[in-house]
Amino acid sequence: MNTLLPACALSGKRLHLGVCGSVAAYKAVDVMRALQLAGVHVGVCLTEAAQRFISPLTFASLDAAPVYTRFFDDTENGVFAHLDPGSCAHALLVAPAAASTLARLACGDADTLLAAQALAFAGPLLIAPAMNPRMWAHPATRRNVEILRMRGASFIGPAAGRAACGDDGEGKLAPIEDIVFAAAAALLPQDLAGVNIVLTLGPTREQWDAVRFWSNPSTGRMGAALACAAALRGATVNAIAGPGVPALPAPVRRIDVVSARDMFAAARDVWPQAHVGIFAAAVADFSPLPFGGGKFKKADATELRINFAPNPDILAELGKCARPDQKILGFAAETQNLEINARNKLRAKNMRLIAANLLGASDSGFASDRNTLFVADCLGREEHWPAMSKADAAWRLLDWLSAL
Numbered sequence: 001m002n003t004l005l006p007a008c009a010l011s012g013k014r015l016h017l018g019v020c021g022s023v024a025a026y027k028a029v030d031v032m033r034a035l036q037l038a039g040v041h042v043g044v045c046l047t048e049a050a051q052r053f054i055s056p057l058t059f060a061s062l063d064a065a066p067v068y069t070r071f072f073d074d075t076e077n078g079v080f081a082h083l084d085p086g087s088c089a090h091a092l093l094v095a096p097a098a099a100s101t102l103a104r105l106a107c108g109d110a111d112t113l114l115a116a117q118a119l120a121f122a123g124p125l126l127i128a129p130a131m132n133p134r135m136w137a138h139p140a141t142r143r144n145v146e147i148l149r150m151r152g153a154s155f156i157g158p159a160a161g162r163a164a165c166g167d168d169g170e171g172k173l174a175p176i177e178d179i180v181f182a183a184a185a186a187l188l189p190q191d192l193a194g195v196n197i198v199l200t201l202g203p204t205r206e207q208w209d210a211v212r213f214w215s216n217p218s219t220g221r222m223g224a225a226l227a228c229a230a231a232l233r234g235a236t237v238n239a240i241a242g243p244g245v246p247a248l249p250a251p252v253r254r255i256d257v258v259s260a261r262d263m264f265a266a267a268r269d270v271w272p273q274a275h276v277g278i279f280a281a282a283v284a285d286f287s288p289l290p291f292g293g294g295k296f297k298k299a300d301a302t303e304l305r306i307n308f309a310p311n312p313d314i315l316a317e318l319g320k321c322a323r324p325d326q327k328i329l330g331f332a333a334e335t336q337n338l339e340i341n342a343r344n345k346l347r348a349k350n351m352r353l354i355a356a357n358l359l360g361a362s363d364s365g366f367a368s369d370r371n372t373l374f375v376a377d378c379l380g381r382e383e384h385w386p387a388m389s390k391a392d393a394a395w396r397l398l399d400w401l402s403a404l
């Protein structure tokens with residue numbers, strides 16, 4: 001998840017993190033670290049119960065600032081500790097949120113520092129509950145959740161499973177990636193809300209015999225960064241993923257495919273409803289004609305000749321039937337003549353925008369977390385981008401595409 005967060009958009013944002021008493025309190029550290037690595041400033045308030053599970057020093061040592069622990073006699077953080085997050089943080093996340101804090105937030109009871117800070121906070125409120133399943137299911141908690149939802153709070157989880165006490169049911173802290181994603185989204189503009197995006201990513205795998213296939217080293221990282229950036233901005237994303245593509249954020253609808261033909265069929269299904277098509281997959285242009293006899297045995301031949309048949313060009317086919325309101329962003333990986341090849345593909349495949357990289361360059365391409373791109377659009381604007389994280393490149397490409 002970390003490498004998917006766009007630091008170019010998140011750095012300088014402020015999150016206030018409330019931590020309640022729970023065995024899951026230590027997980028708040030991982031949430032904080034993931035956001036800090038993307039440049040988010042995190043301030044923390046630990047309830048008294050939280051301090052029984054984890055030390056304020058843990059957060060302070062990891063650059064949380066300020067770290068609030070007490071309502072009164074906290075000279076370090078001044079006399080307005082209960083008001084400060086409300087005036088400087090862009091979002092308030094309570095993770096883990098205990099039943100008692102949910103009750104305080106629901107009825108506006110400001111008798112703990114965290115509850116007072118929440119009462120004085122007018123921005124987005126995110127809550128990741130963690131408690132015993134019976135406490136979560138209790139009508140009092142249900143009512144508190146209902147009240148907070150009606151007021152606009154967003155809940156992340158809880159997840160189902162076996163609680164620390166041994167009880168089974170809903171009440172576990174949501175997965176850390178889900179909490180990090182929701183917190184990042186709350187800090188970012190939702191300018192792609194209502195936009196439907198179809199995205200292809202990763203390699204395709206063209207089977208030849210029972211054990212052998214034709215493929216390429218694409219990892220799907222650029223596509224994953226695009227899926228994440230688009231979803232963080234509120235888009236609905238249908239990600240059609242080839243084999244080996246890493247985990248995508250939970251709000252992304254993932255359709256796993258293997259071959260180029262499967263990928264084409266899946267993309268064609270969702271394309272009519274899409275406003276944007278992003279084609280980041282490294283699709284095999286040809287498939288070997290299947291051997292057809294189980295496993296090919298090397299003892300049966302002295303040489304091997306395989307015939308290949310062409311695959312559909314997914315982008316070109318969908319580009320041909322694109323409506324004027326459908327925008328296409330395509331990619332190209334080249335070994336030479338980067339600009340000329342990119343310009344030709346932009347035109348030939350009816351793209352609005354193309355991002356091309358040179359294969360073999362350091363800080364670029366397959367399996368790297370960074371990319372060095374040449375970007376060109378249908379209006380003739382062109383830019384060479386220096387090496388940057390794929391997450392940042394994805395963010396900037398979406399900015400550019402939105403403006404076209």
Ligand code: C5P
Pocket residue numbers: 200260279280281282283284285311312313314315316329330331332333345
């Ligand atoms: O292979 P080529 O360099 O032409 O790929 C350029 C663009 O076309 C990429 O965005 C790639 O995802 C897309 N493409 C495709 N289907 C293919 C080949 C390429 O969608 N069979």
